[in-house]
Amino acid sequence: MIQVLQNLKIILTKKQKKDAFFVFLITLFSAACETAVLAVMYAFISGIISFENLESTRLYRILTNVFPFVEPQNYIQILSIILAVSCIGKGFVSYYANRKNYKFSNGLYYTLSEKLYNNFIYNDYDEIVKINSAVILKSITQDTVNTYILVRNVISLFQELVIIILMAGYLVIQSPSVILISGLGCIGMFLCMKKAVTSPIKKYSERRLNAIADSIKNMNQTNGSIKMIKINHLEADFKREFMSSVKNVKDNTVKTDTLGMLPKVFLENVSMFFLFFLVAFLSMIGNNIIGLIPVLATLGMAMYKIIPGISRITTYYAQIMQYVPSMQIILDTYGHCNSKDIEQNRKYAREQKIAIELQNVAFKFTDSDKMLLKNVNLKINENQSIALIGETGAGKTTLADIILGLRKPSSGAVLVNKKNIQNFPVWWANQVGYVPQFIYLTDDSIKNNICFYEMYDEKKMISVLKDAQLWDFINSLPQGIETVVGEQGVRLSGGQKQRIGIARALYKDPAFLVLDEATSALDNETESAIVETIDYLKSKLTVLIIAHRLSTIETCDHVYRVFDGKIERER
Incomplete structure (x- = not known):
């Protein structure tokens, strides 16, 4: 638990630490209110049972010194009113404390999600491609939720613990022997159970999280390979692999939940055992049971809070231990969050002329010794x-990635209009249009897939649809550009998806256009039309084409061959 608190100290921002301190204070106040109600209840029961000797009680003497007009009959009435008002007030305080807890922990969830997403989306492209998408998805969606639950449970555990300590402390003052014997017995049993279940819960929780990551990865692989699965009738093989990971999730969840429930069930029964055993024992040794009634009645009221509180503490503790691995994953990632000041929304004017120069550019992947x-x-x-x-x-696409600014050269520089693009990434991004071999389309309309977070302009849309040879196709659709393409463009042909990718690149009105095997999925007739479009666009922008089809590059001004890490001009 100490390690959890130390990790929270690292994760929380300065403002969140202040919020956490306020939650701590309101939690203490809520616990004090619970104890105050218990104290009034004790005085109320004692007053009823010892009504004849009421004037000799300390609370009555204090009350009559402050309010001389108080009579024994008024005393009970006043206590009843105080008790009623205290219960209502306690309820409001408890509601407010829990609301602040939920607001704080949910705010932390928001912050963690933002930090992890920033770490992913603003990271260098070289680092992003190394990470399995299932790991990213699990961290951002699952580990953040688990950490939020952990923090909420830490606060709730502290709240229950303070209530129990204050109530137990008050009861010890009223009847030390009864409370100390039963309390020490319960505490001893709790510590034994805690030691027994903590290590297994952490172990099974780690296995559970790994199994969840495996199930996400298997689902992603199934979705990405669905065509090959159907062609080769591999449904049973993929299902077997997926269900194996799901079974691991199920088995380890059952183990963690069962271990987490054990202390709760055990302590509830042990607490009641100690209470009734003490009553029997005190009666056997000749204690006045009537005199113990106020203590026992108050103890019963306290147990109404304490026993469920102990149960909740054990549940909270089990869940905290269960989600510690998620918190550690968050912490490991949190410390490496990319804090670059990205001018994401800044738009630069399109350059009328683009001149690109590669100066002694060398590149190798970080996990390789060979220079590509x-x-x-x-x-x-x-x-x-x-x-x-x-x-x-040979390195054609890698060279294009370096020119685009996606990858940093190991040495050398890429200059555009005599500017090093590494020093002006957002400016350069505003000048570039890119058409990859495989176009990713969102499950949205054709219009939104072409705009791709750019402002919609009808004239520009019509222009790029015509340039990409999509105009007739769009007009043949009942919903036109509002037609939804399906996940990854499943409702379109390969050529239609490729043309949408070209339209998307042209919609940016780029000064420099990169086509990486962009016509590979097109038929000869459509490719010819696209090549004519590219030939027409050459008068307005600079074009770099990566291709295997010679027909695609016939009209290019120059052709370069990439081989053995070098580049040579062929024509």
Whole structure:
């Protein structure tokens, strides 16, 4: 638990630490109100049972000194009113304390989600591609929720613990022997149970989280491979792998839940055992049971809060231990959150002329010793069209990624209009249009897939639809550009998806256009039309084409071959 609190100290912001302190104070006040109601209840029961000797009680003497007009009959009435008002007031305080708890813990969930998403989306492209998508998805969606539950349970556990300590302390003052014997017995049993279940809960919780990650990964793989699964009738094989991970989730969840429930069930019964055993024992040794009635009645009222409170504490503790692995994952990621000041929404004017120069660009992947590109030098003048060809794996796409600014060269620089693009990433991003080989489409309308978070402009939309040879197709659809394409464009053909990708790139009105095998999924007739469009666009922008089809690059101004880490001009 101490480690959990230390981790929270790292995770919480300065403002959240202040909020946590306020929650701590209101929790203390709520616990004090609970104890105050218990004290009034004790005085009320004692007054009723010892009505004849009421004037000799300490509380009555204090009350009559403050209010001399108080009579024995008035005393009970006043206590009844105080008790009624106290119960209502306690309820409001308890509601407010819980509301602040939920607001604080949910605010932490929001902050964690934002931090982790920032860490992912603002990270370097080289780092992003190394991470399994299932791990990212689990961290942002599952581990943040688990950590939120953990924090909420920590606060709730503290609240219950303070209530129990204050109530037990008050009861000890009233009857030390009864409370100390039963309390020490319960505490001893709780510590034994805690020690027995903590380690297994953490172990099974880690296994459960790993199994959840595996199930997400299997689901992603199923979704991405669905066509191959159906063609090869591999449904049973994929199901077997998915259900294996789901079974691991189920088995480990059963174990953690069962272990978490054990202390609750055990302590409820042990607490009552000690209480009734003490009553029997005190009666056997000749104690006046009538005199113990106020204590026992108050103890019974306290047990109404304490026993469920102990049960909740054990449940909270079990869940905290269950979600500690998630908190550790958050902490490991949190410490490496990317805090770059990204000018995400800033728009730069389109450059009328783009001249690109690669100066001694070299590149190797961080997990490899082999240089993929070696001292590449290349000039792309304004409104030129350049083609890159070469064998698969030669480094064509990597070179394009470096020019786009997605990857940083190991050495050398990419200059655009004499500016190093690494120093002006947002400016350069505003000048670039990119059409990959595989177009990702969201489950949204054609219009939104082309705009892709750009403001909608009808004239610009019509223009790019015509340039991408989509105009006739769109007009043939009943809903036109409002037609929903389905997840990853499942309702479109490969050529239609590719043309939407080209339209998306053109909608940005780029000064530099990169097409990475962008016509590979098109038929010959459509490809010819797209090549004509690209040829027409050359007069307005600079174009870089990566292609295997020679027909795609026939009209390019220059063709370069990439091989052995070098680049040579072929024509």
